[in-house]
Amino acid sequence: MISNHETCRRLVEFNGIPFHVIKVTKDNKAEAEAEQFRLLEEAGVDFIVLARYMQILSGEFVERYPDRVINIHHSFLPAFDGAKPYHRAFARGVKLIGATSHYVTEDLDEGPIIEQEVTRISHRDTVEDLVEKGRDLEKVVLSRAVRWHLDNRVLSYSNKTVVFD
Numbered sequence: 001m002i003s004n005h006e007t008c009r010r011l012v013e014f015n016g017i018p019f020h021v022i023k024v025t026k027d028n029k030a031e032a033e034a035e036q037f038r039l040l041e042e043a044g045v046d047f048i049v050l051a052r053y054m055q056i057l058s059g060e061f062v063e064r065y066p067d068r069v070i071n072i073h074h075s076f077l078p079a080f081d082g083a084k085p086y087h088r089a090f091a092r093g094v095k096l097i098g099a100t101s102h103y104v105t106e107d108l109d110e111g112p113i114i115e116q117e118v119t120r121i122s123h124r125d126t127v128e129d130l131v132e133k134g135r136d137l138e139k140v141v142l143s144r145a146v147r148w149h150l151d152n153r154v155l156s157y158s159n160k161t162v163v164f165d
Helices: 009-014 029-043 059-064 085-092 127-150
Strands: 048-050 069-073 096-103 113-120 154-157 160-163
Touching: 029 059, 069 127, 085 127, 096 127, 113 127, 113 160, 127 154
Parallel strands: 048 069
Antiparallel strands: 069 096, 096 113, 154 160
């Protein structure tokens, strides 16, 4: 596992999975990606899942792994792409929040959508409530998307997907 923060090191290592932290900044992005490529190739990785990885992948990264990088975004795309979608949804007064899993492209949160889910919220919900409800959705949506990809049920074409039953 490659991460840009230490949060889940103990859990990952407890399960016998190698854990690597590579901090990514504007100043070291090229070097950080080179190290990521090295680790991925060394481990024979051909499929990548991004979860809480709040970095934009380079065009080179996306080209090396076409339709093999899945991201989870914490909104019902195309609404509230980018950063802080729950805060923006709260400020807008929406009645539904969601999560979207998609293949990564060079354009932020614009890749072919694999799975989405929503849940209803109300005026009583705080931003923190939205985050909590959203994180539950994110887990479900990401796990479905990964399972469908691994089962070869997803066909990506023309920035859309077909998911076969």
